[in-house]
Amino acid sequence: MGQVLSKARDLLYDCKEITQRLRAMLQSADEQVRSLKKQSTFLSQLAAKTIPNGIHCLSMRLTIDYYLLSPEKRKFPNSENLENPDLYHYALFSDNVLAASVVVNSTIMNAKNENRLLWKLGTLPPGLLTFYKLTHPLDKSWHVLGLGYNPTVERSEIDNAAVIHYNGNMKPWLEIAMTKYRPYWTKYINYEHPYIHGCKFSQ
Template sequence: MEATIAKSKSVTMDCHNVDKKLRQIFDLTEDEANFHMKQSAFLYQLAVQTMPKSQHCLSMRLTVEYFRDDSFDQELPVKYSDPTLQHYVIFSTNVIASTVVINSTVMHARDSMNQVFHVLTNGQNYYAMKHWFLGNTFKDAVVEVLNIDPFIPDYYDKTTPSHLNLPTEFRVSFHGINNASAMHSRTQYISIFSHSHYLLPEIFKNLEKVVVLDDDIVVQQDLSTLWSLNMGQKVMGAIQICSVRLGQVRSYLGESSFHKNSCTWMSGLNVIDLARWRKLGISETYWKLVKEVSKKEGSAALASLLTFQDLIYALDNDWVLSGLGHDYGLSTQSIKKAAVLHYNGNMKPWLELGIPKYKKIEGSRGTKVLTILTLS
Protein backbone atom coordinates (compact mmCIF):
# COMPACT_ATOMS: atom_id res chain seq x y z
CA MET A 1 0.00 0.00 0.00
CA GLU A 2 2.83 2.39 0.88
CA ALA A 3 4.49 1.67 -2.46
CA THR A 4 1.25 2.28 -4.31
CA ILE A 5 0.66 5.60 -2.52
CA ALA A 6 4.22 6.69 -3.16
CA LYS A 7 3.87 5.85 -6.84
CA SER A 8 0.59 7.76 -7.13
CA LYS A 9 2.14 10.82 -5.48
CA SER A 10 5.03 10.77 -7.92
CA VAL A 11 2.65 11.16 -10.88
CA THR A 12 1.91 14.80 -11.54
CA MET A 13 -1.58 15.65 -12.73
CA ASP A 14 -2.09 18.36 -15.33
CA CYS A 15 -5.45 20.02 -14.66
CA HIS A 16 -5.55 21.23 -18.25
CA ASN A 17 -5.35 17.66 -19.56
CA VAL A 18 -8.02 16.48 -17.13
CA ASP A 19 -10.33 19.31 -18.22
CA LYS A 20 -9.67 18.49 -21.88
CA LYS A 21 -10.43 14.81 -21.34
CA LEU A 22 -13.69 15.53 -19.51
CA ARG A 23 -14.80 17.89 -22.30
CA GLN A 24 -14.07 15.19 -24.88
CA ILE A 25 -16.18 12.70 -22.95
CA PHE A 26 -19.00 15.26 -22.68
CA ASP A 27 -18.88 16.01 -26.41
CA LEU A 28 -18.92 12.31 -27.32
CA THR A 29 -21.90 11.70 -25.04
CA GLU A 30 -23.78 14.65 -26.50
CA ASP A 31 -23.04 13.49 -30.06
CA GLU A 32 -24.29 10.00 -29.21
CA ALA A 33 -27.51 11.40 -27.72
CA ASN A 34 -28.10 13.53 -30.84
CA PHE A 35 -27.51 10.49 -33.04
CA HIS A 36 -30.11 8.42 -31.19
CA MET A 37 -32.63 11.28 -31.35
CA LYS A 38 -32.16 11.61 -35.11
CA GLN A 39 -32.35 7.83 -35.55
CA SER A 40 -35.58 7.69 -33.55
CA ALA A 41 -37.14 10.45 -35.66
CA PHE A 42 -36.04 8.71 -38.86
CA LEU A 43 -37.48 5.35 -37.83
CA TYR A 44 -40.78 6.97 -36.82
CA GLN A 45 -41.01 8.71 -40.19
CA LEU A 46 -40.11 5.46 -41.95
CA ALA A 47 -42.87 3.59 -40.13
CA VAL A 48 -45.42 6.23 -41.17
CA GLN A 49 -44.28 6.24 -44.78
CA THR A 50 -44.21 2.46 -45.15
CA MET A 51 -47.71 1.91 -43.75
CA PRO A 52 -50.10 1.71 -46.73
CA LYS A 53 -51.97 5.02 -46.96
CA SER A 54 -55.30 3.22 -47.25
CA GLN A 55 -54.88 1.77 -43.75
CA HIS A 56 -54.44 5.14 -42.01
CA CYS A 57 -58.14 6.02 -42.33
CA LEU A 58 -59.54 2.48 -42.56
CA SER A 59 -60.55 2.27 -38.91
CA MET A 60 -62.33 5.63 -39.02
CA ARG A 61 -64.18 4.73 -42.22
CA LEU A 62 -65.35 1.39 -40.82
CA THR A 63 -66.47 3.06 -37.59
CA VAL A 64 -68.62 5.55 -39.51
CA GLU A 65 -70.10 2.74 -41.61
CA TYR A 66 -70.88 0.74 -38.45
CA PHE A 67 -73.17 3.44 -37.08
CA ARG A 68 -74.79 3.96 -40.48
CA ASP A 69 -75.67 0.28 -40.77
CA ASP A 70 -78.93 -0.84 -39.14
CA SER A 71 -77.96 -4.53 -39.07
CA PHE A 72 -74.96 -4.34 -36.76
CA ASP A 73 -76.65 -6.07 -33.83
CA GLN A 74 -76.17 -9.60 -35.14
CA GLU A 75 -74.86 -11.79 -32.30
CA LEU A 76 -74.26 -15.50 -31.61
CA PRO A 77 -73.80 -15.51 -27.82
CA VAL A 78 -74.32 -19.26 -27.40
CA LYS A 79 -71.43 -20.23 -29.65
CA TYR A 80 -69.18 -17.56 -28.17
CA SER A 81 -69.24 -19.18 -24.72
CA ASP A 82 -69.66 -22.87 -25.63
CA PRO A 83 -66.70 -24.71 -24.00
CA THR A 84 -67.08 -27.70 -26.33
CA LEU A 85 -65.97 -25.65 -29.36
CA GLN A 86 -62.48 -24.62 -30.47
CA HIS A 87 -61.83 -21.09 -29.26
CA TYR A 88 -59.06 -18.97 -30.80
CA VAL A 89 -58.04 -15.63 -29.28
CA ILE A 90 -56.33 -12.80 -31.19
CA PHE A 91 -55.11 -9.55 -29.64
CA SER A 92 -55.00 -6.94 -32.39
CA THR A 93 -55.65 -3.37 -33.47
CA ASN A 94 -55.00 -4.18 -37.15
CA VAL A 95 -58.13 -5.31 -38.95
CA ILE A 96 -56.26 -6.54 -42.03
CA ALA A 97 -53.69 -8.54 -40.05
CA SER A 98 -56.32 -10.22 -37.87
CA THR A 99 -58.35 -11.05 -40.99
CA VAL A 100 -55.36 -12.82 -42.54
CA VAL A 101 -54.92 -14.89 -39.36
CA ILE A 102 -58.59 -15.93 -39.24
CA ASN A 103 -58.90 -16.53 -42.98
CA SER A 104 -55.78 -18.69 -43.18
CA THR A 105 -56.84 -20.70 -40.11
CA VAL A 106 -60.33 -21.36 -41.48
CA MET A 107 -59.04 -22.09 -44.98
CA HIS A 108 -56.88 -24.97 -43.77
CA ALA A 109 -59.32 -26.35 -41.19
CA ARG A 110 -60.91 -29.74 -41.84
CA ASP A 111 -64.08 -28.57 -40.10
CA SER A 112 -64.70 -24.87 -39.51
CA MET A 113 -68.09 -25.48 -37.89
CA ASN A 114 -66.47 -25.81 -34.44
CA GLN A 115 -64.23 -22.76 -34.72
CA VAL A 116 -64.88 -19.60 -32.72
CA PHE A 117 -62.54 -16.61 -33.01
CA HIS A 118 -62.37 -13.89 -30.36
CA VAL A 119 -60.67 -10.69 -31.53
CA LEU A 120 -59.68 -8.56 -28.54
CA THR A 121 -59.10 -4.93 -29.44
CA ASN A 122 -59.31 -1.51 -27.79
CA GLY A 123 -62.17 0.99 -27.72
CA GLN A 124 -60.65 3.03 -30.51
CA ASN A 125 -60.82 0.15 -33.00
CA TYR A 126 -63.76 -1.79 -31.54
CA TYR A 127 -66.55 -0.55 -33.82
CA ALA A 128 -64.37 -0.73 -36.92
CA MET A 129 -63.42 -4.34 -36.13
CA LYS A 130 -67.03 -5.22 -35.31
CA HIS A 131 -68.36 -3.80 -38.57
CA TRP A 132 -65.66 -5.54 -40.61
CA PHE A 133 -66.23 -8.99 -39.16
CA LEU A 134 -70.03 -8.70 -39.23
CA GLY A 135 -69.78 -7.97 -42.93
CA ASN A 136 -67.42 -10.83 -43.80
CA THR A 137 -67.88 -14.57 -43.44
CA PHE A 138 -65.26 -17.25 -42.87
CA LYS A 139 -66.90 -20.52 -43.91
CA ASP A 140 -68.82 -21.86 -40.89
CA ALA A 141 -66.61 -20.20 -38.25
CA VAL A 142 -67.90 -17.30 -36.16
CA VAL A 143 -65.98 -14.22 -35.05
CA GLU A 144 -66.61 -12.25 -31.86
CA VAL A 145 -65.06 -8.81 -31.41
CA LEU A 146 -64.50 -7.70 -27.81
CA ASN A 147 -63.48 -4.34 -26.42
CA ILE A 148 -60.83 -5.15 -23.83
CA ASP A 149 -61.00 -1.77 -22.06
CA PRO A 150 -63.86 -2.71 -19.66
CA PHE A 151 -61.99 -5.86 -18.64
CA ILE A 152 -58.84 -4.03 -17.57
CA PRO A 153 -59.00 -4.04 -13.76
CA ASP A 154 -58.66 -0.72 -11.98
CA TYR A 155 -57.11 -2.13 -8.81
CA TYR A 156 -53.59 -2.63 -10.17
CA ASP A 157 -50.93 -0.05 -9.35
CA LYS A 158 -49.60 2.67 -11.63
CA THR A 159 -47.07 0.34 -13.28
CA THR A 160 -49.96 -1.41 -15.03
CA PRO A 161 -51.02 0.20 -18.34
CA SER A 162 -54.73 0.91 -18.62
CA HIS A 163 -54.92 0.07 -22.33
CA LEU A 164 -54.54 -2.85 -24.71
CA ASN A 165 -51.02 -4.27 -25.00
CA LEU A 166 -49.99 -6.41 -27.94
CA PRO A 167 -47.39 -9.20 -27.63
CA THR A 168 -44.01 -7.80 -26.60
CA GLU A 169 -41.16 -8.34 -29.06
CA PHE A 170 -37.98 -8.51 -27.05
CA ARG A 171 -34.52 -8.49 -28.65
CA VAL A 172 -31.77 -9.97 -26.52
CA SER A 173 -28.05 -9.94 -27.22
CA PHE A 174 -25.58 -12.21 -25.49
CA HIS A 175 -22.20 -13.83 -26.01
CA GLY A 176 -21.98 -17.38 -27.33
CA ILE A 177 -19.11 -19.71 -28.09
CA ASN A 178 -18.37 -20.72 -31.65
CA ASN A 179 -16.52 -24.03 -32.03
CA ALA A 180 -15.48 -23.78 -28.40
CA SER A 181 -12.77 -21.30 -29.37
CA ALA A 182 -13.93 -17.78 -30.11
CA MET A 183 -16.54 -15.64 -28.41
CA HIS A 184 -19.11 -13.95 -30.60
CA SER A 185 -22.19 -11.86 -30.01
CA ARG A 186 -25.63 -13.30 -30.81
CA THR A 187 -28.98 -11.56 -31.15
CA GLN A 188 -32.31 -13.33 -30.77
CA TYR A 189 -35.82 -11.94 -31.27
CA ILE A 190 -38.30 -13.25 -28.71
CA SER A 191 -42.04 -12.55 -28.76
CA ILE A 192 -43.67 -12.78 -25.34
CA PHE A 193 -47.10 -12.22 -23.77
CA SER A 194 -48.02 -8.67 -22.78
CA HIS A 195 -49.98 -7.39 -19.78
CA SER A 196 -53.27 -7.89 -21.62
CA HIS A 197 -52.77 -11.65 -22.00
CA TYR A 198 -53.04 -12.10 -18.25
CA LEU A 199 -56.67 -10.99 -18.38
CA LEU A 200 -57.69 -14.11 -20.33
CA PRO A 201 -59.11 -16.05 -17.33
CA GLU A 202 -61.26 -13.05 -16.41
CA ILE A 203 -62.50 -12.40 -19.96
CA PHE A 204 -63.32 -16.04 -20.75
CA LYS A 205 -64.70 -17.27 -17.46
CA ASN A 206 -66.71 -20.11 -19.05
CA LEU A 207 -63.83 -21.55 -21.08
CA GLU A 208 -61.21 -24.03 -19.94
CA LYS A 209 -58.95 -24.04 -23.00
CA VAL A 210 -58.05 -21.52 -25.71
CA VAL A 211 -55.46 -21.15 -28.44
CA VAL A 212 -53.88 -17.70 -28.64
CA LEU A 213 -52.71 -16.52 -32.06
CA ASP A 214 -50.59 -13.39 -32.66
CA ASP A 215 -51.81 -11.10 -35.43
CA ASP A 216 -48.53 -11.42 -37.35
CA ILE A 217 -48.87 -15.11 -38.20
CA VAL A 218 -50.17 -17.05 -41.20
CA VAL A 219 -51.58 -20.57 -40.77
CA GLN A 220 -50.71 -23.21 -43.39
CA GLN A 221 -52.13 -26.41 -41.85
CA ASP A 222 -55.08 -27.63 -39.81
CA LEU A 223 -54.77 -26.71 -36.11
CA SER A 224 -57.48 -29.00 -34.75
CA THR A 225 -54.98 -31.50 -33.28
CA LEU A 226 -53.92 -28.85 -30.77
CA TRP A 227 -57.19 -29.45 -28.93
CA SER A 228 -56.32 -33.09 -28.23
CA LEU A 229 -52.90 -32.35 -26.72
CA ASN A 230 -52.28 -33.83 -23.29
CA MET A 231 -50.11 -31.22 -21.59
CA GLY A 232 -50.10 -33.00 -18.23
CA GLN A 233 -49.53 -30.53 -15.41
CA LYS A 234 -48.28 -27.80 -17.73
CA VAL A 235 -50.23 -24.56 -18.18
CA MET A 236 -49.26 -23.59 -21.71
CA GLY A 237 -48.08 -25.22 -24.91
CA ALA A 238 -45.52 -23.10 -26.76
CA ILE A 239 -42.47 -23.29 -28.97
CA GLN A 240 -39.37 -23.35 -26.79
CA ILE A 241 -36.10 -21.74 -27.84
CA CYS A 242 -33.36 -23.75 -26.18
CA SER A 243 -30.67 -21.87 -28.10
CA VAL A 244 -31.47 -19.08 -25.62
CA ARG A 245 -31.64 -20.17 -22.00
CA LEU A 246 -32.46 -18.02 -19.00
CA GLY A 247 -28.86 -18.20 -17.82
CA GLN A 248 -27.73 -16.51 -21.04
CA VAL A 249 -30.01 -13.54 -20.43
CA ARG A 250 -29.13 -13.22 -16.76
CA SER A 251 -28.38 -9.51 -17.17
CA TYR A 252 -32.00 -8.92 -18.24
CA LEU A 253 -33.55 -10.90 -15.39
CA GLY A 254 -31.79 -9.16 -12.52
CA GLU A 255 -31.85 -10.71 -9.05
CA SER A 256 -34.96 -12.84 -9.63
CA SER A 257 -34.59 -16.54 -8.92
CA PHE A 258 -34.66 -18.79 -11.99
CA HIS A 259 -33.20 -21.99 -13.37
CA LYS A 260 -30.36 -20.96 -15.63
CA ASN A 261 -30.85 -23.97 -17.95
CA SER A 262 -34.55 -23.29 -18.57
CA CYS A 263 -35.39 -22.60 -22.22
CA THR A 264 -37.12 -19.38 -23.29
CA TRP A 265 -40.43 -19.62 -25.15
CA MET A 266 -42.29 -17.75 -27.89
CA SER A 267 -45.76 -16.36 -28.36
CA GLY A 268 -47.36 -16.68 -31.80
CA LEU A 269 -49.14 -20.00 -31.30
CA ASN A 270 -49.97 -20.88 -27.69
CA VAL A 271 -52.30 -23.52 -26.25
CA ILE A 272 -53.53 -22.41 -22.84
CA ASP A 273 -55.15 -24.50 -20.12
CA LEU A 274 -57.26 -21.80 -18.46
CA ALA A 275 -58.50 -24.14 -15.73
CA ARG A 276 -54.97 -24.87 -14.52
CA TRP A 277 -54.01 -21.21 -15.04
CA ARG A 278 -56.70 -20.21 -12.55
CA LYS A 279 -55.77 -22.99 -10.12
CA LEU A 280 -52.10 -21.96 -10.00
CA GLY A 281 -52.84 -18.21 -9.89
CA ILE A 282 -50.67 -17.44 -12.92
CA SER A 283 -52.01 -13.89 -13.32
CA GLU A 284 -51.32 -13.06 -9.68
CA THR A 285 -47.77 -14.42 -9.98
CA TYR A 286 -47.21 -12.34 -13.10
CA TRP A 287 -48.35 -9.04 -11.55
CA LYS A 288 -46.16 -9.69 -8.54
CA LEU A 289 -43.15 -10.21 -10.79
CA VAL A 290 -44.02 -7.11 -12.83
CA LYS A 291 -43.66 -5.01 -9.70
CA GLU A 292 -40.25 -6.56 -9.01
CA VAL A 293 -38.83 -5.88 -12.49
CA SER A 294 -40.85 -2.77 -13.38
CA LYS A 295 -37.73 -0.59 -13.51
CA LYS A 296 -36.09 -2.77 -16.12
CA GLU A 297 -36.49 -2.42 -19.88
CA GLY A 298 -38.96 -4.97 -21.24
CA SER A 299 -40.48 -5.70 -17.84
CA ALA A 300 -43.50 -7.52 -19.33
CA ALA A 301 -41.26 -9.90 -21.25
CA LEU A 302 -39.06 -10.58 -18.24
CA ALA A 303 -42.04 -11.24 -15.96
CA SER A 304 -43.60 -13.59 -18.55
CA LEU A 305 -40.42 -15.64 -18.87
CA LEU A 306 -40.25 -16.06 -15.10
CA THR A 307 -44.00 -16.65 -14.60
CA PHE A 308 -44.12 -19.69 -16.90
CA GLN A 309 -40.83 -21.21 -15.76
CA ASP A 310 -41.28 -25.02 -15.67
CA LEU A 311 -44.92 -24.63 -16.80
CA ILE A 312 -44.37 -24.82 -20.58
CA TYR A 313 -45.33 -27.85 -22.64
CA ALA A 314 -42.90 -27.84 -25.57
CA LEU A 315 -44.66 -27.98 -28.93
CA ASP A 316 -42.91 -29.65 -31.84
CA ASN A 317 -40.78 -27.12 -33.72
CA ASP A 318 -42.62 -27.99 -36.96
CA TRP A 319 -45.65 -26.16 -35.62
CA VAL A 320 -44.18 -22.67 -35.92
CA LEU A 321 -41.41 -21.10 -37.99
CA SER A 322 -40.38 -17.74 -36.54
CA GLY A 323 -38.21 -14.99 -37.93
CA LEU A 324 -40.02 -13.98 -41.11
CA GLY A 325 -39.97 -10.38 -39.93
CA HIS A 326 -36.20 -10.10 -39.58
CA ASP A 327 -34.35 -13.17 -40.91
CA TYR A 328 -33.49 -13.17 -44.63
CA GLY A 329 -31.97 -16.66 -44.54
CA LEU A 330 -34.97 -18.96 -43.95
CA SER A 331 -35.10 -21.86 -46.39
CA THR A 332 -38.03 -22.53 -48.72
CA GLN A 333 -38.26 -26.10 -47.40
CA SER A 334 -38.64 -25.01 -43.76
CA ILE A 335 -41.28 -22.45 -44.77
CA LYS A 336 -43.36 -25.07 -46.60
CA LYS A 337 -43.02 -27.54 -43.73
CA ALA A 338 -44.19 -25.23 -40.94
CA ALA A 339 -47.83 -25.27 -39.84
CA VAL A 340 -47.65 -21.61 -38.83
CA LEU A 341 -45.44 -18.81 -40.15
CA HIS A 342 -44.59 -16.14 -37.59
CA TYR A 343 -43.54 -12.72 -38.90
CA ASN A 344 -41.94 -11.61 -35.65
CA GLY A 345 -39.55 -8.70 -36.03
CA ASN A 346 -39.83 -5.15 -37.36
CA MET A 347 -40.42 -6.04 -41.02
CA LYS A 348 -44.10 -6.97 -40.89
CA PRO A 349 -45.60 -8.28 -44.15
CA TRP A 350 -48.18 -5.47 -44.36
CA LEU A 351 -45.37 -2.86 -44.43
CA GLU A 352 -43.36 -1.87 -47.48
CA LEU A 353 -40.18 -2.68 -45.57
CA GLY A 354 -41.36 -6.30 -45.16
CA ILE A 355 -39.04 -8.91 -46.66
CA PRO A 356 -40.33 -9.27 -50.26
CA LYS A 357 -39.81 -13.02 -50.67
CA TYR A 358 -41.91 -13.72 -47.54
CA LYS A 359 -44.85 -11.48 -48.47
CA LYS A 360 -46.54 -14.08 -50.67
CA ILE A 361 -46.16 -17.65 -49.50
CA GLU A 362 -47.60 -20.71 -51.21
CA GLY A 363 -49.48 -22.71 -48.60
CA SER A 364 -49.32 -26.45 -48.08
CA ARG A 365 -52.33 -26.87 -50.40
CA GLY A 366 -50.90 -24.66 -53.13
CA THR A 367 -53.02 -21.68 -52.15
CA LYS A 368 -51.67 -18.23 -51.43
CA VAL A 369 -52.47 -17.65 -47.78
CA LEU A 370 -51.07 -14.16 -47.47
CA THR A 371 -51.96 -11.22 -49.66
CA ILE A 372 -51.15 -7.63 -48.82
CA LEU A 373 -54.54 -6.03 -49.31
CA THR A 374 -54.82 -2.60 -50.91
CA LEU A 375 -58.05 -0.83 -50.05
CA SER A 376 -59.08 2.13 -52.15
Protein backbone atom coordinates in the same frame (compact mmCIF):
# COMPACT_ATOMS: atom_id res chain seq x y z
CA MET B 1 23.23 17.91 -51.29
CA GLY B 2 21.63 20.46 -48.97
CA GLN B 3 18.76 20.91 -51.40
CA VAL B 4 18.15 17.16 -51.55
CA LEU B 5 18.09 16.91 -47.74
CA SER B 6 15.78 19.92 -47.54
CA LYS B 7 13.36 18.35 -50.05
CA ALA B 8 13.49 15.03 -48.21
CA ARG B 9 12.72 16.79 -44.92
CA ASP B 10 9.80 18.66 -46.52
CA LEU B 11 8.43 15.42 -47.96
CA LEU B 12 8.75 13.74 -44.57
CA TYR B 13 6.72 16.51 -42.97
CA ASP B 14 4.19 16.27 -45.81
CA CYS B 15 3.84 12.52 -45.12
CA LYS B 16 3.21 13.17 -41.44
CA GLU B 17 0.67 15.84 -42.29
CA ILE B 18 -1.03 13.59 -44.84
CA THR B 19 -1.12 10.75 -42.31
CA GLN B 20 -2.72 13.05 -39.73
CA ARG B 21 -5.27 14.28 -42.25
CA LEU B 22 -6.11 10.72 -43.32
CA ARG B 23 -6.57 9.69 -39.68
CA ALA B 24 -8.86 12.68 -39.11
CA MET B 25 -10.85 11.81 -42.24
CA LEU B 26 -11.13 8.17 -41.14
CA GLN B 27 -12.32 9.18 -37.69
CA SER B 28 -14.85 11.56 -39.21
CA ALA B 29 -16.09 8.84 -41.58
CA ASP B 30 -16.44 6.40 -38.66
CA GLU B 31 -18.51 8.94 -36.75
CA GLN B 32 -20.70 9.52 -39.81
CA VAL B 33 -21.22 5.77 -40.23
CA ARG B 34 -22.19 5.41 -36.56
CA SER B 35 -24.59 8.33 -36.87
CA LEU B 36 -26.15 6.93 -40.05
CA LYS B 37 -26.56 3.51 -38.43
CA LYS B 38 -28.38 5.13 -35.52
CA GLN B 39 -30.59 7.07 -37.92
CA SER B 40 -31.29 3.93 -39.94
CA THR B 41 -32.24 1.97 -36.83
CA PHE B 42 -34.48 4.79 -35.65
CA LEU B 43 -36.18 5.15 -39.04
CA SER B 44 -36.77 1.42 -39.46
CA GLN B 45 -38.28 1.25 -35.97
CA LEU B 46 -40.39 4.30 -36.75
CA ALA B 47 -41.57 2.71 -40.00
CA ALA B 48 -42.47 -0.48 -38.13
CA LYS B 49 -44.45 1.40 -35.48
CA THR B 50 -46.24 3.79 -37.83
CA ILE B 51 -49.67 2.79 -39.04
CA PRO B 52 -49.67 2.75 -42.85
CA ASN B 53 -52.34 4.84 -44.57
CA GLY B 54 -54.10 1.78 -45.97
CA ILE B 55 -54.54 0.15 -42.56
CA HIS B 56 -55.65 3.44 -41.02
CA CYS B 57 -58.14 3.90 -43.86
CA LEU B 58 -59.45 0.35 -43.45
CA SER B 59 -59.91 0.75 -39.69
CA MET B 60 -61.70 4.07 -40.14
CA ARG B 61 -64.01 2.78 -42.88
CA LEU B 62 -64.96 -0.29 -40.85
CA THR B 63 -65.58 1.82 -37.75
CA ILE B 64 -67.68 4.39 -39.61
CA ASP B 65 -69.72 1.75 -41.41
CA TYR B 66 -70.28 -0.13 -38.15
CA TYR B 67 -71.61 2.96 -36.39
CA LEU B 68 -73.82 3.83 -39.35
CA LEU B 69 -75.63 0.51 -38.87
CA SER B 70 -78.83 0.42 -36.87
CA PRO B 71 -78.37 -0.93 -33.32
CA GLU B 72 -80.05 -4.21 -34.28
CA LYS B 73 -77.56 -4.84 -37.07
CA ARG B 74 -74.57 -4.10 -34.83
CA LYS B 75 -75.08 -7.30 -32.86
CA PHE B 76 -72.72 -10.12 -33.74
CA PRO B 77 -74.46 -13.00 -35.47
CA ASN B 78 -74.53 -16.27 -33.54
CA SER B 79 -73.15 -14.57 -30.41
CA GLU B 80 -74.55 -17.45 -28.35
CA ASN B 81 -71.72 -19.55 -29.79
CA LEU B 82 -69.04 -17.46 -28.10
CA GLU B 83 -69.19 -19.74 -25.08
CA ASN B 84 -70.36 -22.93 -26.74
CA PRO B 85 -68.09 -25.76 -25.49
CA ASP B 86 -68.83 -27.84 -28.60
CA LEU B 87 -66.89 -25.34 -30.74
CA TYR B 88 -63.20 -24.58 -30.88
CA HIS B 89 -62.37 -21.13 -29.58
CA TYR B 90 -59.24 -19.29 -30.66
CA ALA B 91 -57.62 -16.17 -29.28
CA LEU B 92 -56.25 -13.58 -31.66
CA PHE B 93 -54.43 -10.43 -30.66
CA SER B 94 -53.74 -7.49 -32.91
CA ASP B 95 -54.36 -3.79 -33.20
CA ASN B 96 -54.09 -4.27 -36.96
CA VAL B 97 -57.42 -5.21 -38.53
CA LEU B 98 -55.74 -6.37 -41.75
CA ALA B 99 -53.36 -8.66 -39.87
CA ALA B 100 -56.28 -10.07 -37.90
CA SER B 101 -58.21 -10.75 -41.10
CA VAL B 102 -55.22 -12.54 -42.64
CA VAL B 103 -54.94 -14.79 -39.58
CA VAL B 104 -58.66 -15.56 -39.70
CA ASN B 105 -58.66 -16.15 -43.48
CA SER B 106 -55.59 -18.38 -43.39
CA THR B 107 -56.99 -20.44 -40.53
CA ILE B 108 -60.37 -20.91 -42.19
CA MET B 109 -58.84 -21.70 -45.58
CA ASN B 110 -56.51 -24.27 -44.04
CA ALA B 111 -58.94 -25.77 -41.53
CA LYS B 112 -59.78 -29.44 -41.81
CA ASN B 113 -63.05 -29.20 -39.91
CA GLU B 114 -64.71 -25.88 -40.71
CA ASN B 115 -67.91 -26.58 -38.72
CA ARG B 116 -66.07 -26.41 -35.43
CA LEU B 117 -64.41 -23.04 -35.98
CA LEU B 118 -65.20 -19.87 -34.09
CA TRP B 119 -63.03 -16.90 -33.59
CA LYS B 120 -62.86 -14.90 -30.40
CA LEU B 121 -60.64 -11.83 -30.27
CA GLY B 122 -58.44 -11.55 -27.21
CA THR B 123 -54.80 -11.65 -26.22
CA LEU B 124 -52.22 -14.39 -26.57
CA PRO B 125 -48.45 -14.02 -26.23
CA PRO B 126 -46.63 -15.06 -29.43
CA GLY B 127 -45.28 -18.57 -29.41
CA LEU B 128 -47.53 -19.69 -26.57
CA LEU B 129 -50.73 -21.65 -26.53
CA THR B 130 -53.19 -21.16 -23.68
CA PHE B 131 -55.90 -23.57 -22.54
CA TYR B 132 -58.00 -22.92 -19.46
CA LYS B 133 -55.33 -20.95 -17.59
CA LEU B 134 -52.53 -23.32 -18.64
CA THR B 135 -49.86 -21.88 -20.93
CA HIS B 136 -47.58 -24.07 -23.04
CA PRO B 137 -44.75 -23.10 -25.42
CA LEU B 138 -45.29 -24.13 -29.02
CA ASP B 139 -42.97 -26.62 -30.70
CA LYS B 140 -40.41 -24.65 -32.70
CA SER B 141 -40.94 -26.65 -35.89
CA TRP B 142 -44.67 -26.00 -35.66
CA HIS B 143 -44.27 -22.25 -35.23
CA VAL B 144 -41.72 -20.52 -37.50
CA LEU B 145 -40.51 -17.12 -36.35
CA GLY B 146 -38.44 -14.42 -37.98
CA LEU B 147 -40.22 -13.53 -41.21
CA GLY B 148 -40.04 -9.88 -40.21
CA TYR B 149 -36.28 -9.77 -39.66
CA ASN B 150 -34.48 -12.97 -40.65
CA PRO B 151 -33.71 -13.34 -44.38
CA THR B 152 -32.34 -16.87 -43.89
CA VAL B 153 -35.56 -18.67 -42.92
CA GLU B 154 -35.76 -21.63 -45.29
CA ARG B 155 -38.79 -22.15 -47.50
CA SER B 156 -39.03 -25.77 -46.32
CA GLU B 157 -39.36 -24.56 -42.71
CA ILE B 158 -42.16 -22.22 -43.73
CA ASP B 159 -43.95 -24.82 -45.85
CA ASN B 160 -43.86 -27.38 -43.03
CA ALA B 161 -44.99 -24.98 -40.31
CA ALA B 162 -48.53 -24.68 -39.09
CA VAL B 163 -47.95 -21.08 -38.03
CA ILE B 164 -45.59 -18.48 -39.45
CA HIS B 165 -44.82 -15.31 -37.54
CA TYR B 166 -43.69 -11.99 -38.99
CA ASN B 167 -41.99 -10.82 -35.82
CA GLY B 168 -39.45 -8.04 -36.28
CA ASN B 169 -39.72 -4.63 -37.92
CA MET B 170 -40.25 -5.73 -41.52
CA LYS B 171 -43.93 -6.62 -41.29
CA PRO B 172 -45.56 -7.82 -44.53
CA TRP B 173 -47.96 -4.86 -44.66
CA LEU B 174 -45.09 -2.35 -44.60
CA GLU B 175 -43.06 -1.11 -47.54
CA ILE B 176 -39.91 -2.32 -45.75
CA ALA B 177 -41.20 -5.91 -45.72
CA MET B 178 -38.98 -8.71 -46.98
CA THR B 179 -40.41 -9.37 -50.42
CA LYS B 180 -39.53 -13.06 -50.43
CA TYR B 181 -41.84 -13.70 -47.45
CA ARG B 182 -44.65 -11.35 -48.49
CA PRO B 183 -46.57 -13.86 -50.70
CA TYR B 184 -47.24 -16.05 -47.65
CA TRP B 185 -49.22 -13.08 -46.35
CA THR B 186 -50.80 -11.59 -49.47
CA LYS B 187 -52.41 -14.82 -50.62
CA TYR B 188 -54.93 -14.42 -47.79
CA ILE B 189 -55.97 -10.88 -48.72
CA ASN B 190 -58.86 -10.34 -51.09
CA TYR B 191 -57.61 -7.33 -53.03
CA GLU B 192 -60.92 -7.14 -54.90
CA HIS B 193 -62.88 -6.47 -51.69
CA PRO B 194 -64.30 -2.93 -51.80
CA TYR B 195 -62.70 -1.91 -48.50
CA ILE B 196 -59.27 -3.23 -49.49
CA HIS B 197 -59.56 -1.76 -52.97
CA GLY B 198 -60.90 1.56 -51.66
CA CYS B 199 -58.03 1.92 -49.19
CA LYS B 200 -55.52 1.40 -52.02
CA PHE B 201 -53.71 -1.68 -50.76
CA SER B 202 -51.31 -2.99 -53.34
CA GLN B 203 -50.00 -6.49 -53.84
